[in-house]
Amino acid sequence: MSANSRLTIAAHALAWIGLYQRQGHEVATSEQIATSASTNPVVIRRLLGDLRRAGLVESRRGVGAGWSVTRDLESITLLDVYEAVEPGPLFAMHRAAPDPECVVGYGIQPAMQRIYDGIEETLRRELAHVTLEDVLRDVLAAPR
Amino acid sequence: MSANSRLTIAAHALAWIGLYQRQGHEVATSEQIATSASTNPVVIRRLLGDLRRAGLVESRRGVGAGWSVTRDLESITLLDVYEAVEPGPLFAMHRAAPDPECVVGYGIQPAMQRIYDGIEETLRRELAHVTLEDVLRDVLAAPR
């Protein structure tokens, strides 16, 4: 399966901003977050752009600009983040439509789609259980 | 997320072989399955090769060669298929290791890994619920 780190990096960024604000700062820059996540500031801005579209963060421009979280970390779940940064479904159907003359080719897509829908629903429930506050707490509990 | 149809095609192939055998045939060829799934025989052979490594199918060579299912469809779950054809984890960590000097960079990976492990476990339980027999029954129940 595709090595997709979007959810990981987005959670990293949110936890970083949340902690930084908790330490008294107003906003965090994409540069700072990129350094912590070992990636490029543009990658961070793109991801945070998705999160802004979902209303989870906001950005300020000009000098002293940067990003801030709009809600309490307690109220943001990984499902919110997942839906903001992951566009497609977990599993895909056939690229080209299967042979409609074949019994299996005819019935396989609705059958699999029902299964996949159920699985995605379960995944969502699972992600909705975990808040960013949980993540940050767990991060800070790591032994040094 | 990557549009990955491996699980779909593998389930399609297994259901096809299972039904074909149920109709009295000994083996199915990759050519036949590829036609039903609208893809290339080599793609099918590659996927069935993974399934053979997992012991779910076997192949015969020479004239009159082809593929057959080794177990009752009732005893094969989508989890068996998933594990046979999907190598990696659902979600990936950072490409490059995050900054170990940063509190978040230091603790984020174990924290996310625990969450992802739990999610994959749930996914597995969900996939283990569905047998190929269920899939085939559902396929055949499709209205024409």
Place this chain on the structure above:
DNA sequence: ACAGTCGTAACAGCTAATGTTGCGACAAGC
């Protein structure tokens, strides 16, 4: 020996994520 099918390598094409550069837009501070 022939014919049909698998097994596998090699390569091209496509898609998505990621990395990088560049530059205009914007706003705080001087």
Place this chain on the structure above:
DNA sequence: GCTTGTCGCAACATTAGCTGTTACGACTGT
């Protein structure tokens, strides 16, 4: 108003994985 730091965004290169295709040797029933 100028400078400065940061975002917004476009453009492009790179990488990785899956998919499609061709080719050819290996194998086996007839």
